[in-house]
Amino acid sequence: MSPTGSSRWSPTTEQLMILEELYKSGFRTPSASQIQQITTHLSFYGRIEGKNVFYWFQNHKARDRQKLRRKLNKQLQLQQQLQFQHYQPNQDISNNFVANFGYPYASTTNISLFNSSSLFFQGGDANISERGMNCKWGVYNPQCLVEKKDMTFCNYGWTLMDANQQSSCCTKPLKTLDLFPLTTTRIKEDCTTTPHQPSSCDI
Amino acid sequence: MSPTGSSRWSPTTEQLMILEELYKSGFRTPSASQIQQITTHLSFYGRIEGKNVFYWFQNHKARDRQKLRRKLNKQLQLQQQLQFQHYQPNQDISNNFVANFGYPYASTTNISLFNSSSLFFQGGDANISERGMNCKWGVYNPQCLVEKKDMTFCNYGWTLMDANQQSSCCTKPLKTLDLFPLTTTRIKEDCTTTPHQPSSCDI
DNA sequence: GCAAATTAATGATTTATTCAAG
DNA sequence: CTTGAATAAATCATTAATTTGC
Numbered sequence: 001m002s003p004t005g006s007s008r009w010s011p012t013t014e015q016l017m018i019l020e021e022l023y024k025s026g027f028r029t030p031s032a033s034q035i036q037q038i039t040t041h042l043s044f045y046g047r048i049e050g051k052n053v054f055y056w057f058q059n060h061k062a063r064d065r066q067k068l069r070r071k072l073n074k075q076l077q078l079q080q081q082l083q084f085q086h087y088q089p090n091q092d093i094s095n096n097f098v099a100n101f102g103y104p105y106a107s108t109t110n111i112s113l114f115n116s117s118s119l120f121f122q123g124g125d126a127n128i129s130e131r132g133m134n135c136k137w138g139v140y141n142p143q144c145l146v147e148k149k150d151m152t153f154c155n156y157g158w159t160l161m162d163a164n165q166q167s168s169c170c171t172k173p174l175k176t177l178d179l180f181p182l183t184t185t186r187i188k189e190d191c192t193t194t195p196h197q198p199s200s201c202d203i
Numbered sequence: 204m205s206p207t208g209s210s211r212w213s214p215t216t217e218q219l220m221i222l223e224e225l226y227k228s229g230f231r232t233p234s235a236s237q238i239q240q241i242t243t244h245l246s247f248y249g250r251i252e253g254k255n256v257f258y259w260f261q262n263h264k265a266r267d268r269q270k271l272r273r274k275l276n277k278q279l280q281l282q283q284q285l286q287f288q289h290y291q292p293n294q295d296i297s298n299n300f301v302a303n304f305g306y307p308y309a310s311t312t313n314i315s316l317f318n319s320s321s322l323f324f325q326g327g328d329a330n331i332s333e334r335g336m337n338c339k340w341g342v343y344n345p346q347c348l349v350e351k352k353d354m355t356f357c358n359y360g361w362t363l364m365d366a367n368q369q370s371s372c373c374t375k376p377l378k379t380l381d382l383f384p385l386t387t388t389r390i391k392e393d394c395t396t397t398p399h400q401p402s403s404c405d406i
Numbered sequence: 407g408c409a410a411a412t413t414a415a416t417g418a419t420t421t422a423t424t425c426a427a428g
Numbered sequence: 429c430t431t432g433a434a435t436a437a438a439t440c441a442t443t444a445a446t447t448t449g450c
Contacts, residue, residue: 008417055417211427211432258432
C-alpha cells in the first residue's frame with residue numbers, strides 16, 4: 001500500500017475528501033499560499049506535494065467544465081435535432097434543468113478566493129498579515145501561481161525545501177492548522193461562498 | 204532606467220542576445236536546471252528570475268509557431284483562392300519558400316535538450332554529475348518543470364530562495380559559469396544540434 | 407477466485423489562448 | 429504593436445476499475 005517508488009501521487013481517501021470539500025466550498029484556483037497551507041495540512045494524511053494540490057484543482061476544475069460542456073452540447077444537439085423535425089418539446093424536463101441552472105461555477109472561475117474564504121481563513125486574518133515572513137514561504141508554484149504579495153520577497157527563484165521543515169510545521173502550533181475546521185462529512189451542498197473581485201487586494 | 208517597482212521584467216540587450224542565441228542553438232523547453240543556469244548567468248547583466256527565462260522560452264517558441272502558422276495559412280488560402288479561379292501560380296516565389304522549408308521547429312518541440320546541448324554543457328559533464336547537490340538547486344519551476352532527477356530531493360515543495368544566494372553564486376567560481384562560452388554575435392544560422400530522445404536518462 | 411486484458415479515471419505536461427504592461 | 433505573464437485547453441501517461449477466460 002505504501003507507494004514505494006510510485007511515480008505519481010495518488011490521494012488517500014482523507015486527502016480526497018478534504019480537497020473535494022474545499023472545491024465545493026468554492027476553491028478553484030487557490031493561490032500559492034493557500035496551496036501551501038492545504039499541502040501542509042494534507043501531508044498529515046500521507047505523502048503529498050504542493051504541485052499535487054495544484055494539479056488536482058487544475059484538473060478538477062477543467063474536468064468539471066468539460067463535463068458541463070458535454071452535457072450542454074448533448075442538450076443542444078438534442079434540441080436542434082428536435083427543432084429540425086418541427087417538434088416543439090414543451091415539456092422536456094432534462095432540457096429545462098440545464099437551461100434553468102446554467103453554469104454553476106462559471107462565475108467563480110477567475111476570482112481570487114482569498115477574501116471570500118470564511119472557511120479557510122476563519123482563524124482571523126488580522127494578526128497573520130505577514131504570514132510567510134517567518135516561515136520560509138512554501139511556494140510550491142507549478143504553473144506560476146505565486147501571488148504578487150509573495151513575489152516581493154521572491155527576487156530570484158525558488159529552491160527546494162526539505163521535508164522536515166514542513167513536517168515540523170505540523171508539530172508546532174502554527175496558524176495553518178486552525179484554518180482547517182473541516183468536518184469532512186458534509187459532502188453534498190453546492191458552492192455557497194460569495195465570490196469577491198480580487199481587485200481589492202493591493203497589487 | 205533602474206526598474207524601481209517595475210511590474211514586469213524587460214530583458215536587457217545582452218540578456219536578449221544570449222537568450223536568442225540559446226534559442227537558435229536549439230533550446231526550446233529547457234529543463235529546470237538549465238533554466239537555473241541560464242538565469243544565474245543572465246543575472247550578471249541585470250535583474251532576472253527563473254520564471255522570466257521560463258516564460259521567455261515558452262513565449263518565443265509559441266510565437267514562432269504562431270508566426271509560421273499564419274504564414275502557412277496565408278499561403279494556403281492564397282493558393283486555394285488562386286486554384287479556385289483556375290489560375291496556376293507556377294512561379295510564386297513566396298509560396299515555394301514556405302512549401303520547401305516546412306516547420307523548422309516542428310520536430311524539436313517535444314524533445315529534451317538535456318543530452319544534445321553541446322553548447323550548454325560543453326564544459327564537460329562528467330565531473331558535474333551531481334550538480335545541484337551542493338548548491339541548493341534553484342528550482343524556479345513555474346509550470347512544474349522540475350525534472351525527475353531533482354524530484355528525488357524535492358520531497359514536499361519549494362520555498363523561496365533569497366537573492367544573495369544566487370548573487371554569491373556569481374562571485375564564487377561555479378561550474379555554471381563556464382557553461383556559457385557564448386560569443387553572442389553570430390545570430391544567423393539555424394538550429395544545428397541533433398535532438399536526442401530523452402528516454403536514455405534514468406527515471 | 408484470480409490474473410491477464412481492456413477500459414475508465416485521473417495525475418502530470420505541453421500547447422494554445424488570453425490578458426495587460428509599456 | 430510587441431511581449432511578459434497567466435490561465436485554459438489539449439494531450440500524454442500511469443494507475444485503478446472492470447471485464448473476461450480459465
